[in-house]
Amino acid sequence: MKYALKMTGPVQQVLRAMLEDAAVPRYGLEISKQADLETGTLYPVMARLERVGWVESSWEDADLSISDGRPRRRYYQLTKDGAEQARLALAEISLRREKRRSSLSGAQPGPLGASL
Numbered sequence: 001m002k003y004a005l006k007m008t009g010p011v012q013q014v015l016r017a018m019l020e021d022a023a024v025p026r027y028g029l030e031i032s033k034q035a036d037l038e039t040g041t042l043y044p045v046m047a048r049l050e051r052v053g054w055v056e057s058s059w060e061d062a063d064l065s066i067s068d069g070r071p072r073r074r075y076y077q078l079t080k081d082g083a084e085q086a087r088l089a090l091a092e093i094s095l096r097r098e099k100r101r102s103s104l105s106g107a108q109p110g111p112l113g114a115s116l
Contacts, residue, residue, distance in 0.1 A: 004052035007089055010037055014045050015086040018055075018076070022083040025058075027073035046076055054082025 005011065017034035018026065026034070032042045049055035057076045065072040078086060 004054070004085075005048050007093060008045075010035070010041050010045050011048070012090060012093065013037055014042065014049070015054075015090060018078050019083065019086055019090070022078045025075040025077040027060075027075050031076060049082065050076075053079060054085055055079065 013035040014031060014037065017031055020034070028039060028042060028046065031046070032039050035042065037045075046055060046057070050057055055076050056079055057074050060073045060075060062072055
């Protein structure tokens with residue numbers, strides 16, 4: 001199936017992290033740690049996911065960040081359609097990976113019994 005965005009490794013890592021509990025909004029640094037990605041990699045991925053409608057974002061109340069003495073956080077959450085598309089895409093990738101793995105382990109020897 002063709003998806004609205006390229007399913008790169010970082011995109012997959014972000015989606016897996018966000019699907020752990022799709023109903024919970026998370027801020028960037030939290031997702032970065034969960035997905036094991038640098039923020040410089042994470043934020044362009046989040047922008048792409050938002051552009052295709054898989055993720056929505058919102059800024060927290062400024063008063064909260066001021067009272068906590070830190071910068072304002074932007075929270076991200078998978079949309080209903082985004083969560084569904086992400087699950088399908090990751091399942092398809094996993095299935096392809098499994099098929100490739102099983103075809104490699106069952107590979108036939110080359111000419112004269114030589115293996116590659």
